[in-house]
C-alpha cells in the first residue's frame with residue numbers, strides 16, 4: 491500500500507467507549523477487564539474507555555452508566571501490560587477535574603472532542619492534558635458537516651493548543667470516499683501533527699474510507715472489534731487488521747487473537763448487533779450523529795413516529811452532539827403534525 495506518511499500506524503480500539511452507546515452504557519467491570527486484557531494480549535496499541543459521551547457523560551440526558559467510568563478505567567489500566575488506556579472528553583460534559591482523576595488512575599492519553607466548528611472550546615482541556623504529561627489529541631466531530639477550509643482552520647486551532655494529532659471524525663458515517671480523501675489530504679498539508687480518522691459504518695464505507703485516510707497519511711486510526719460502536723458501529727478492527735496485512739502493512743497486532751476475542755469476549759456482551767439497518771442507514775444518509783440512534787428509537791416508540799423521520803428532521807436541523815433533548819422535541823412535534 492502507498493502511504494503518504496512514514497509514521498507507524500497506531501490503532502485505537504473504541505469498542506469500550508463508542509460501544510458504550512450500543513450497550514446503553516451498561517458495561518461491567520468484569521467485561522471491561524476481560525476485553526481489555528484480550529486486546530492488550532493481541533497487541534492493540536491504545537484502548538479507549540469512558541462513557542460513550544466521554545468523561546462525565548453518565549447523566550439522564552446521555553444515559554446513566556451502570557458502573558462509574560473511573561472504576562472501568564481503573565480496571566482497564568490494571569488489565570494492560572503494553573497498551574495505553576485512552577479517555578474521551580467533550581468539554582462541557584467532562585471537566586479538567588475528571589481528566590485529572592482519569593490520569594491519576596493511569597489513563598495515558600485523552601481525545602478532546604468538539605463539534606467540527608467549535609475547536610476553541612478544547613483549549614483548556616488540551617493544555618491541561620499536556621501539563622499532566624498525557625498525550626493530547628483533538629477530535630473534530632461531524633467532520634462531514636463543514637467545508638474543508640473550516641475543518642482545516644479548526645484543526646489548526648487544536649494544534650495550536652497542543653494537540654499531538656487531530657482526527658477527522660465521521661460521527662454520522664456520512665462521508666463519501668472522496669470527501670475523506672480531500673479532508674485528510676488538506677489536514678496533512680496544513681498541520682505538522684499527526685492526523686487521525688474515526689469512522690462509522692452507516693453507509694457501509696468504514697473500512698474503505700479508513701484505507702483512503704491511511705493512504706492520505708492518517709496514522710491514528712480507530713476501530714471497534716465486531717463493530718461494537720454507535721449506529722452501525724465503527725471500522726471493524728479485525729477486518730481492518732486483516733486487510734492491512736494483505737496490503738503489506740504490519741501493525742504488530744495478532745489477527746487470530748483479535749478474531750478470537752471478537753467472537754468469544756465481545757460478541758457475548760452485545761445487547762444488539764450494530765448493523766446497517768433502516769435506522770443506522772438513515773443516519774449515514776441524513777448525516778446524523780450515530781449516538782442518536784437509541785434515543786431516536788426510544789422517542790419514536792414513545793410518540794408513535796417512525797425513527798427515520800426523526801433522524802431525517804435532525805439532519806435537516808443540523809443537530810449536534812449534546813442536543814439529545816431535541817430528539818424528544820422533534821418526535822413530539824412530528825407526532826402532533828401527523
Ligand SMILES: CC[C@H](O)CC(=O)C(=O)O
Nearest residue numbers: 508542543631661781811
Ligand atoms: C458523543 C461522543 C461521540 O460518540 C464521539 C464519537 O465517537 C463520534 O463523534 O463519532
Ligand SMILES: [Mn+2]
Nearest residue numbers: 508661688720
Ligand atoms: Mn464515534
